[in-house]
């Protein structure tokens with residue numbers, strides 16, 4: 827596989843910059859409600875629990891669990907060579923925060939539901955894409 831495969835990059839805005847650029851500091855960041863501690867993702871201006879607008883970026887541990895996954899065998903993008911794993915992971919601090927990601931640095935046959943993983947960032951220009959690898 828190429829060192830840095832082609833990626834479709836997100837549009838970084840003031841609302842999601844903490845998420846896409848947290849990897850520069852090695853941090854997986856989500857908006858957190860300052861009154862109830864709920865993590866709000868995708869970013870929104872209001873906490874869905876208590877309607878507070880006091881949301882600020884907060885770094886989590888980067889640990890997560892594979893909730894579901896699929897093994898892709900189609901060469902959709904140059905440099906992103908199949909087979910590779912597309913997964914939905916639940917972050918440790920709040921399992922209803924789920925990320926669509928790739929599980930990397932692991933044989934595809936070894937990925938399983940419930941697998942502990944940890945974040946690993948892949949930088950493209952000024953975007954740090956959160957990928958996950960088996961937890962140490």
Ligand SMILES: [Zn+2]
Nearest residue numbers: 859862873876
């Ligand atoms: Zn709240």
